[in-house]
Amino acid sequence: MATRKSTQHSAEELIPPRPTLSSLRAAAADCKACDLWKLGTQTVFGEGRRRSIVMFIGEQPGNEEDLTGKPFVGPAGRLFDAALAAADIDRSQTYVTNVVKHFKWKPRGKRRIHKKPNAQEISACRPWLQTEISLVKPQVIVALGATAAQTLLGSKFRVTKQRGQFIESTLAPYVMATVHPSSILRAPDNETRRLEHHRFLNDLKKLAQLLKA
Ligand code: URA
Ligand code: SF4
Numbered sequence: 001m002a003t004r005k006s007t008q009h010s011a012e013e014l015i016p017p018r019p020t021l022s023s024l025r026a027a028a029a030d031c032k033a034c035d036l037w038k039l040g041t042q043t044v045f046g047e048g049r050r051r052s053i054v055m056f057i058g059e060q061p062g063n064e065e066d067l068t069g070k071p072f073v074g075p076a077g078r079l080f081d082a083a084l085a086a087a088d089i090d091r092s093q094t095y096v097t098n099v100v101k102h103f104k105w106k107p108r109g110k111r112r113i114h115k116k117p118n119a120q121e122i123s124a125c126r127p128w129l130q131t132e133i134s135l136v137k138p139q140v141i142v143a144l145g146a147t148a149a150q151t152l153l154g155s156k157f158r159v160t161k162q163r164g165q166f167i168e169s170t171l172a173p174y175v176m177a178t179v180h181p182s183s184i185l186r187a188p189d190n191e192t193r194r195l196e197h198h199r200f201l202n203d204l205k206k207l208a209q210l211l212k213a
Contacts, residue, residue, distance in 0.1 A: 009033065009034070009120070009123075009124055010033055010123065010124050010126070010127060011028070011031050011033040011124060011125060011126070011127040011128055012127045014027050014028070014030075014031055014033065014127075015027065015127055015128075015131050019131055019135065020050075020135070021046075021050050021132070021135055021136075024045075024128070024131055024132065024135065025045040025046075028043045028045050028101060028128050029042070029043050029045070030043075031043055031101070031125075031128070033124040033125065034102075034120065034121045034124035034125065035121075036100065036102035036103075036104050036117070036121055036125075037102055039102065039103065039104055039105060040061070040066050040102035040103040040104075041066045041067060041069075041103070042066065042069050043069075043101045043102060044061035044065045044066065044069055044070065044071055044098065044101050044102070044103070045069075045071075045097070045101060045128070046071060046095055046096060046097025046098070046129075046132050047070055047071055047095070047096055047097070048092075048094055048095030048096055048097075048136075049092075049093065049094075049095060050095075050135060050136060051136060051137060052093060052094050052095035052136055052138055053093070053094070053138060053139045053140060053211065054089070054093075054094040054095070054138055054139070054140045054141075054142065054207070054211070055094065055095045055096075055097065055132075055133065055136055055138035055140070055141050055142070055172070056072075056080075056094060056095070056096045056097070056142045056144055057097055057098065057099060057129065057141060057142070057143050057144060057148040057152065058071065058072060058076075058096075058097070058098045058099070058144045058145065058148060058180065059098060059099055059100065059116075059117065059144070059145055059147040059148055059180060060098050060099065060100035060101070060102070060103060060104060060114075060117050060147075061098060061101070061102070061103045062074045062075075062076065062103060062114055062182075063103065063105070063111075063112050063114075064077070065077070065103065066102075066103035066105075066112075071096050071097055071098055072096050072181075075182070075185055076180065076181040076182040076185060077181075079181040079182075079184060079185060079197075080144075080181045083181070083197070083200055083201055083204055084204060086201055086204075087201060087204035087205045087207070087208045088208055089204060089207065089208050089211070095132070095136045095138065097129065097132055098129075098148075099117070099122055099125065099126075099129055099147055099148050099151045100117040100121055100122060100125045100147075101125055101128055102125075104116070104117050104121070114182075116147065117147065122147070122151055126151070129151075133171060133172070137172075138172050139172060139173050139174060140172060140173070140174040140175070140176065140207065140210065140211070141169075141171055141172045141174070141175045141176070142175075142176050142177070142178065142207060143159075143175070143176070143177040143178070144177075144178060144179070144180045144181065145159065145177075145179060145180025145182075145183065146159050146180070147180075148177070148180075149177035152169070152171060152175065152177075153167055153169060153175065153177065157177065159177050159178070159179060162177065163176075163177055163178045163179060163199075163203060164176065164178060164199075164202065164203040164206055166210075174210060176203070176206070176207060178200060178203040178204070179196065179199075179200055179203075181200065183196070184196045184197050184200055
């Protein structure tokens with residue numbers, strides 16, 4: 001049985017009335033709706049232009065994101081940046097965020113190792129993401145990895161089967177899921193890595209094609 005340690009169990013009541021991206025970000029900075037605020041250095045809120053056409057949604061900040069307060073700036077972020085550039089997509093024209101906004105980690109030696117957020121943390125944090133989506137109103141949402149894909153498209157969604165396809169959703173006119181860039185970094189050997197990178201790039205190229213249409 002999951003025990004509920006925090007008094008709040010959702011960020012819902014912290015959403016400002018008639019929020020803007022900046023008032024939302026300020027409110028999220030003080031969020032204690034789940035226990036992850038104790039583990040992370042700071043809330044890592046989404047970043048990008050209001051009314052961006054594309055919103056990318058990852059899982060949760062990693063070590064470098066936790067320290068800088070910015071999403072996708074660590075190793076996965078650098079791979080993501082390079083892939084976007086190769087697909088001719090300008091990151092500065094997009095909005096980049098995560099399902100969960102605090103870094104969850106466990107120690108390994110001196111390092112902090114990523115630990116997957118659980119269902120309660122995902123659901124506690126969801127109002128921030130939901131409100132980001134309603135303010136940015138993206139034409140296209142791209143889920144990066146299974147956590148984002150299943151949060152947005154349901155627990156039955158399988159990235160392995162449905163990656164790169166535009167999925168019918170009420171969240172945005174176009175919703176697509178692909179792998180998480182860190183899964184490419186974790187590939188067991190160079191050949192798999194090269195192949196996975198190529199497939200990731202193909203998914204982003206489909207997105208680029210849609211944007212140019
Ligand atoms: N992984 C994510 O899912 N998000 C980040 O911001 C960084 C790494
Ligand atoms: Fe709030 Fe989300 Fe951080 Fe939990 S992870 S404390 S819900 S911002």
